[in-house]
Amino acid sequence: MKKKMLGALLFSIDALLINLAYIAAFYIRFDADFTGVNATKYLPVYFEHFITFTLIKLAIFYIFGMYKNLWRYASIEEVFQIVGTAFVANTGIITYMVLTQQMLPRSIYLLAFILDTILIGGVRLSVRATRNIRDNNLFRKKEYKRVLIIGAGQAGALVIKELKNHDNLNSKPIGVVDDDESKLGARINGVPVLGNRHNIGKIVESKNIDEIIIAIPSASKKEIRQVVEECSKTKCKLKILPGIYELIDGQVSIKKIREVEIEDLLGREPVKVDLEEISGYIGDKVVLVTGGGGSIGSELCRQIAGFKPRRLLILDIYENNAYDIQNELLRKYPNLQLDVLIASVRDRARLDEIFKIYMPQVVFHAAAHKHVPLMENNPQEAIKNNVFGTKNVAECAHEYGTEKFVLISTDKAVNPTNIMGATKRVAEMIIQSMNVQSKTEFVAVRFGNVLGSNGSVIPLFKKQIAQGGPVTVTHPEVTRYFMTIPEAVQLVIEAGAMAKGGEIFVLDMGEPVKIIDLAKNLIRLSGFEPDVDMEIKVVGLRPGEKLYEELLMNEEGLSATKNDKIFVGKPFFTDLKLLRRELEILSSILIEDSNEIKEYMVKIVPTYHKTS
Structure with a gap:
């Protein structure tokens, strides 16, 4: 009206x-x-x-x-x-x-x-x-957030225009920062270019900046990391315009601006995969994802659904997660043939029934117990799920003619110091030894910590920050490799395409990150100063925790693949008969005390150095 x-x-x-x-x-x-x-x-x-x-x-x-x-x-x-x-x-x-x-x-x-x-x-x-x-407050008084824009290009100009045109955002662009010296002193949509990235701190202080928006979508991940690190030294709230590869429609708008996440500090370019090759082995195939409701499993389902499988099977013991990913996929892919199967990988009879009905051609095995401290106190459960659950799924894949089997593994399987890592190493041994005697191509994919996954350190830090601290770190020297969930899943899918059988694939994960540095950066991104506004408390290493993680054992060697971010280790354990005998003994002592279980795990995995 x-x-x-x-x-x-x-x-x-x-x-x-x-x-x-x-x-x-x-x-x-x-x-x-x-x-x-x-x-x-x-x-x-x-x-x-x-x-x-x-x-x-x-x-x-x-x-x-x-x-x-x-x-x-x-x-x-x-x-x-x-x-x-x-x-x-x-x-x-x-x-x-x-x-x-x-x-x-x-x-x-x-x-x-x-x-x-x-x-x-x-x-x-x-x-x-x-x-x-x-x-400009000549007629009435109004409080605005004073915004500094990083990037004097087209994206920065559009962000400035939208901030000016949307009064409801309560934001006023005050200045622009750009490393191009020729732009210094120029005006972008009426907003002056005040300096380069090294001047950010001074500009923030002199202009009373409340918020910084990074608007350089064409910049590399490394460049973004450097800018974010400079901005995080201020107490300003940080926001970022996603990179070009994230802007699917290529359109820059105020709606696309998001909060700066810890992932932006990794400084790693996204993994590139051979989409045609992936489509060849997933497209029009029956694909089973165990643990399909979990962090990795659900992302696997999201990406696999985009390659038009004939049927996608989500297997999980936890119905709520499975229900959530089912609804999400059916909304996005209404024509997807999707079945959600509530089952445990420990239940061999149920697995036989599922494989007999659906005859999956590709299996991604993501179901596992992964929390190191919990598994240290409950080794029987770790073994039942990670070892015998893997054995059950792998044997069904072999018996029912599955073409490819991809195991989701972890860097904690390398020279493990905890029971979780040891069980994942046994899972790798199972698929490497089965590969020798099976027509199914068995492969493992090993990677480090996944940012944002259930139980990972980032959600814990965010929760602690939201509660006012302290942020707890186990040791000032603890160092980890990190990747995002989509990156991890792309590696898993690409590994399946490359698999010839028996390999362990490893991602080039860049430089390892100190957990304490991660904590400090996350505190800064939340608008606080570490150890001034928010305490960082060192609480000591947890049972089974390493200071440093490794990605490969010496015996495995390392070879390049056609994807420069993916490397492959050669199989070195192939004695299936020996492994089966040892697993039979391990099964018989599962009801015994945890110390005896861990002692026998050392026999199966000689590189396992238990700490408790």
């Missing part, structure tokens, strides 16, 4: 201004003398046709959308629209006069065009001017 009333008001004002422009044109043309011979000759012609002139121009204004625009957001594009519409409208008047064989001095038409542009454009742009005056 308000918009219609504004349109009607503009319509009435335009009718008045159109005729005011003609009167002014006559005034200028005849030197303010309306009694002269020429004036008395042409003025009657105008008065005879002024209603027609008005209707023609109003009709053209309407057709050209002059009553649809939100003029409080007017910019240079709207100015061009006003000029173009006024030109067409006056051309329409000339055409009418020619057709009716009437005439006015040519200068009247030119002056009318100029005055139309000034008067009609002026009314509309005054709406924008009034809004700017109001925003």
Whole structure:
């Protein structure tokens, strides 16, 4: 209703201004003398046709959308629209006069065009001017977030424009930072370029900046990390415009800006995968994902669904997670053939039933117990799930003719110091030894910590920060490799495409990160100063925890693959008969005390150095 009333008001004002422009044109043309011979000759012609002139121009204004625009957001594009519409409208008047064989001095038409542009454009742009005056607190007092934009390119300019055009965001762009020295002192949509990234701290302090928006979507991950690190030294809230590879539609808008996440500090480029190769072994296949409701499993399901499998099977013991990913996938892929199977990998009979019914051609085995301290206190459960659960699924894959079997493993399986890592190493041994005697191609994928996964350190830190601290770190020297969940899953899928059987694939995970540095950065990203506003408390290493993780054992070697981010270790354990005998003994002592279980795990995994 308000918009219609504004349109009607503009319509009435335009009718008045159109005729005011003609009167002014006559005034200028005849030197303010309306009694002269020429004036008395042409003025009657105008008065005879002024209603027609008005209707023609109003009709053209309407057709050209002059009553649809939100003029409080007017910019240079709207100015061009006003000029173009006024030109067409006056051309329409000339055409009418020619057709009716009437005439006015040519200068009247030119002056009318100029005055139309000034008067009609002026009314509309005054709406924008009034809004700017109001925003500058000349009419009323309003508190704005003072925003610094990183990036003086096209993305930065668009962000500035949107901040100015959306009053409800309560944000006012104060300055721009860019490393291009030639832009220093220039203005981007009226906002000055104040310096480069090394000046961020000084600019924030001198300009009382509240928020920083990083708007350089074309920058590499390494460059983004460096900028984020510089920004995190301030107490400003940080936001970022996603990279080009994240902007699927390529459109930059205020809606795409997100909070800066800890992932932005990893400085790693996204893993590139061979989509055609992946489509070849997943497309039109029956694919089973065990642990499909978990952090890794659910992301596997998301990405696999995009490759159009014939049928996707989600197997999980926990119904709530499985239900959530089922609903998500069916919303996004309504034609996906999807089955959710509530089952435990410990239940061999249930697995036999599932494999017999569905005959999966590709299996991703993500079901596992993974929490190091919990498994240290419950070794029987770790062995039942990670060892015998893997054995059950792998044997079903072999017996029912599965083409590929991909085990999700961990860097904790390398020279393990905890029972969880030891069980995952046994799981690797199972698939490596089975690969020798099976037509199924068995492969393991080993990677480090996954940011944001259930039970990982980042959600714990965020929860502790939200509660006001302290943020707990087990040891100041604890170092870990990290990757994002999508990266980990891309590696898993790519490994399946590369698999020839028996390999352990490892991702080039970049430089390891100190957990204490991760904690400090996350505290800064939350707007606090470590050990000033938020305490970091060192609590001591947990049972089975290493200071440093490894990705490969010496015996495995390391070879490059066609993907420069993925490496492969050669299989070195292939004695399935020996392993089966040892697993039979391990099964018989599962009811014994945990110390005896761990002692026998040392026999199976000689590189296991138990710490408790």
